[in-house]
Amino acid sequence: MPGRPAVFLDRDDTLIANRSLSAMPGLRPGDLCDPSRVSLLPGAEEGCRLLHASGLVLVVVTNQGVVARGGGTLDEVRQTNDRLRELLADPGRPGASIIDAVYACPFHPEGSVPRFTGEHLWRKPMGGMIEAAAAELGIDLRASWMIGDSERDIEAAVDAGIPRDNTILLNERVPDMLAAALVVLAGRAARTERSTVTLTAERPGVFEDPRVRDTVIATANAIAERTGLKLVEVTLDASGVSATLEAPEVVAVGFGAELRRLTDAWHRGRFGTPLWPQRRDEEGRE
Numbered sequence: 001m002p003g004r005p006a007v008f009l010d011r012d013d014t015l016i017a018n019r020s021l022s023a024m025p026g027l028r029p030g031d032l033c034d035p036s037r038v039s040l041l042p043g044a045e046e047g048c049r050l051l052h053a054s055g056l057v058l059v060v061v062t063n064q065g066v067v068a069r070g071g072g073t074l075d076e077v078r079q080t081n082d083r084l085r086e087l088l089a090d091p092g093r094p095g096a097s098i099i100d101a102v103y104a105c106p107f108h109p110e111g112s113v114p115r116f117t118g119e120h121l122w123r124k125p126m127g128g129m130i131e132a133a134a135a136e137l138g139i140d141l142r143a144s145w146m147i148g149d150s151e152r153d154i155e156a157a158v159d160a161g162i163p164r165d166n167t168i169l170l171n172e173r174v175p176d177m178l179a180a181a182l183v184v185l186a187g188r189a190a191r192t193e194r195s196t197v198t199l200t201a202e203r204p205g206v207f208e209d210p211r212v213r214d215t216v217i218a219t220a221n222a223i224a225e226r227t228g229l230k231l232v233e234v235t236l237d238a239s240g241v242s243a244t245l246e247a248p249e250v251v252a253v254g255f256g257a258e259l260r261r262l263t264d265a266w267h268r269g270r271f272g273t274p275l276w277p278q279r280r281d282e283e284g285r286e
């Protein structure tokens with residue numbers, strides 16, 4: 001029986017902030033096993049929701065050598081991961097998360113807790129966690145993807161049998177989870193389907209300014225180029241922009257979200273005002 005396709009996700013600095021947090025007393029920078037310190041990175045929620053809505057299984061795989069080093073317990077790691085799942089709740093299933101499973105590796109070769117000290121097949125860059133998830137959840141690794149911010153995430157994926165072309169390292173080109181999700185969905189999109197997304201500006205007439213018009217068109221083309229999505233057409237009128245893609249509707253919506261985010265940031269920087277109406281779920285977050 002062919003398995004289901006999944007997207008494996010690194011946790012720290014892929015889904016949640018880590019490097020940017022100050023180190024806690026007695027812990028190394030990067031040690032995060034306190035649920036109250038979990039905060040999603042920009043684009044993480046939208047990216048995960050887009051992948052989930054496209055029918056992909058989402059599995060987090062995270063090295064937590066902090067347990068071996070005595071900086072946190074397995075239970076604290078579990079609570080921290082539960083907080084992440086809670087932040088990514090599944091609106092269709094009360095109490096459930098769009099993250100299907102989380103695998104954490106507590107081992108580290110330089111630990112102080114004997115039970116967890118040593119190398120382990122689950123520790124990235126080895127592929128053990130991904131292989132275990134594939135066996136337990138019925139995942140087809142040849143049709144699956146990996147998104148991470150570190151080379152060891154990519155190595156673990158390849159070690160487990162995920163094609164290298166299906167690995168995405170976050171960098172300037174693919175800066176966050178939403179951009180990475182678009183790359184995944186571009187790779188899976190059937191080229192026969194076309195969908196259009198339309199964004200309506202905050203103020204009518206804003207696109208009469210050629211600087212705004214040119215920036216929106218250039219940004220749409222740049223997102224398509226970076227993600228591999230086929231952009232068929234971009235049209236602007238006085239009140240908004242429409243982009244047509246060779247992709248299912250859910251992907252077009254994600255493309256629109258990324259276009260909106262990038263051009264809104266540009267407009268605020270340039271003119272001090274938003275380009276697009278703010279959605280209710282963004283109030284207080286920006």
Ligand SMILES: [Mg+2]
Nearest residue numbers: 010012013149
């Ligand atoms: Mg990471």
